[in-house]
Amino acid sequence: MSQLESWRRAGLLPRHRRRGLGRGRGSVVDVVDPVVVESAAALVRHVRQGRDRRLAVLDWFAEAGTLLVRPGAVQVPEPPIGAVRQALVWVLERSVSQRLVAFARSAAGAGEEEQDALYAFAGRLVGPYRGSAHPALVRAALETGEDVPVEAEGPDFRSMVHLVAAIGLGAQEVGVDALAEAFAAFGMFGLKVEDWAQMLGAAERGEGPPVDWGMFERHADAVGSVKRASDEELVRARTVLVGLSGFYCVYVLYGLLLPDTPALAALRQRIDDLGVFPILDHVIAVNPSPGQFAVGLTVCLEPFFDNLYEVLMEQLMEGPDIFRIPGDETGAVGFGETWMRTLRELPGAGGASAGAG
Structure with missing residues (x-):
């Protein structure tokens, strides 16, 4: 019962409706509210000793949004959206991406040595992960009993640190070639490094549509995005x-x-x-x-x-x-x-x- 009361005090668990008995005789619950029961069950599934409660709130929010796949399954009720927003902000402030952006902004105007430190810091955080091999190539390898070719792997995602650097240091400091490498790492629209270099170079020379670097600045502010978003969003x-x-x-x-x-x-x-x-x-x-x-x-x-x-x-x-x-x-x-x-x-x-x- 103490655990349930703790969740109620935190605003995570509603109370059953109670009816007063009158003349100081207290109150009773006539009908058990299924929303309260299912909310408590969701918390039990996700709250663990030593684990921050905000992580459990995010797991609950994710679970409530999944599709029902079993006939007769009970829909998980939504957690309080205010608690969800607080949990999102708390997690994002500690994320790798936000740490990178904060480091990049602190390096702005600090000289070449600090820029080198940014890239070294990014290398330690991001690691050597490359994008997944394309499923069509994986399927072909499985059907023939061969290994997936190494060249089927995507570009090294570490190159995307150039975009982070552009947010903190400015696009001019990073340069067209490095930024083209970063965009190609996304694999967007099947464009290669050479394609991006050509388009970014044209924009830099005023021969093509300008790049809205402010968009990347806004996208990098994940915490601000969550704070500005409505509950419905x-x-x-x-x-x-x-x-x-x-x-x-x-x-x-x-x-x-x-x-x-x-x-x-x-x-x-x-x-x-x-x-x-x-x-x-x-x-x-x-x-x-x-x-x-x-x-x-x-x-x-x-x-x-x-x-x-x-x-x-x-x-x-x-x-x-x-x-x-x-x-x-x-x-x-x-x-x-x-x-x-x-x-x-x-x-x-x-x-x-x-x-x-």
Whole structure:
């Protein structure tokens, strides 16, 4: 009971409605409020000893936004949005991206030595992670029993520190070549380093559309974005993040031999036509920590990702039977069985054909 009272004092758990008995006899609960019960259950699932309560609030908020997949499952109630906002700000202020931006701003005008320190600091924080290999290349390798070629990996994400440097030091200090490398690391629209260098160079010379560097400054202020967003915008950003995560996962699972139905192929083609898989690969975490969820949700406050979500939802509405193989009346069940059978029959998988001998 002390734990429940602690959650109530923190504003995380509402109280059951009580009816007074009159004449100093206290009060009673006539009806148990299911919202209170489910809210308490959500807190029990996510609060752990030694773990900051704000992380549990973010896990609860993420869970409340997931789609119900089990018949009869109870919808998880929403946590108090004020507590969600406080948790997002607390996590973002401690994130790697915010630490990088703060360091970059402190290095502005401090000389070459401080700029070198920025790049060294970024190298320690970001690490050597490269983008995922494209699912089509992974699928081809699995089907032939070969290794995924090393060149299939995406560009080194450490080069994106150039964008952070541009926010703190100014684009002129960083230079066109370094910035082109940073934009190419995103993999946006299939453009290479040379393409970005040409466009940024033209903008610098006044021969092309100017680059709105203020946009990057605003995007870097993740904490400010969350503070300025309305309650409805935070919930909408979660909807966008959950939806894009689903589209991303389906695309990735194609690389793991997910049956390629016409509806799935059309959805993948739309993502390819938009050139946004590398962006999704950078933004989406399949099983996000509260910190990753906070960063992803903040990114999805941007109109670009909201519009991308709408475009992909329109494509899904045009071909909703993504998990139905043509001619198979068993629907999703047959789809899943086909996928498992394909995986068992992989070269070297030790399936039925290997055991028959």
